[in-house]
Amino acid sequence: MRALYAQSGGVTSVINASAYGVIDEARKNGLEIWVGINGVTGILKERFLDATELDIEFLKHTPAGAFGSCRKKMKNEADIQKLFDIFQKYNIRYFFYNGGNDSMDTAWRVQVEAQKRGYELKVVGVPKTIDNDLPHTDHCPGYGSAAKYIAIAMMEAALDLRSMWVDSTQVFVMEIMGRHAGWLAAAAGLGWLNGIGADIILLPEKPFDKDEFIAAVDRVVTKKGYCTIAVAEGLKYPDGFFVSDMGYTDSFGNRQLGGVGFTIAGMIRSELGLKIHVAIPDYLQRSGRHIASATDVEEAEMCGRMAVRYALEDNYGVMVTMERVSDSPYQIRYSSVPLNLVADQTKMLPKDYFDGYEITEKFIRYALPLIQGEPYPPYRNGLPDYRMFDIG
Incomplete structure (x- = not known):
């Protein structure tokens, strides 16, 4: 059985840390892990990269989508049929989709279609958005x-x-x-x-x-x-x-x-x-990424790892979430929520987080732990030493 990871929607400075988490955790658990280039757009073109033996260490400090992203919704029946033909052709049984609101909608549609078709597929959403507007999670990587x-x-x-x-x-x-x-x-x-x-x-x-x-x-x-x-x-x-x-x-x-x-x-x-x-x-x-948050990088990687763990525990059709346990000391726990509760939904800034044109103390308590730490990337020639895969 083969696992597939892909990135979708607007990228972030830590989405590749989630990719690292998924790939490393999958390999530790004996899964053959592939990556879809440019999300479902590339998957439909059978553009894959075998990540089973890939050098991925640099992903933790490189921004943007190392494997390419896309902005495509799976609404066309022909596309859905083609997607499952490809999944069957390559024996894809795990699908980890890393994205925001619209991407979780795609992940949910894929899971529902798999169930309709009787195709054994475990889909888990890995959250990502700088907008921080995914519901049912305290905050989002990025x-x-x-x-x-x-x-x-x-x-x-x-x-x-x-x-x-x-x-x-x-x-x-x-x-x-x-x-x-x-x-x-x-x-x-x-x-x-x-x-x-x-x-x-x-x-x-x-x-x-x-x-x-x-x-x-x-x-x-x-x-x-x-x-x-x-x-x-x-x-x-x-x-x-x-x-x-x-x-x-x-x-x-x-x-x-x-x-x-x-x-x-x-x-x-x-x-x-x-x-x-x-x-x-x-x-x-x-x-x-040159001024990223250490908290963010660590949590992005862990969300990727948790996605794999949940799938292996038969907890699928879900998105990884973070629940805040306390502000000081800052502590969270990882959980999950059904994808259909996240798809195309938006979490607004609470009214008690702003007053007129200013933020409140409550927003500051919420946001402050999320920006802590400076995990600087390695530098070369006075500049961040960012690396990328050749994905065409």
């Missing part, structure tokens, strides 16, 4: 490192702004990923623990009121001369429409968003006449 990156980036940008505002830029805007939930944007406020962070945080969970927002910016600038703003890409008006809807959808059916930072900067410039700089970290925030 979030802690991205949150750490955003917090540090905002601190450093705020110090720059503080240096220059007297006769230059007075407002800095950072546009942060987060389509429906504001978990990552909220992290821009964590720097206040060390004295400097985002003055205003705009979240999808708080409907955007232009007049209220402009008044808030004016108050901050009047008080100290400058203002730092973090805005989630999924910021919405009270009627539910995205402030930055680009007018089309991706292959998962999600509305494509972009430019919300420039949109609100234009509002500030028009209403207050201030000079503004806008930054969009984009891919940088999700693949910034």
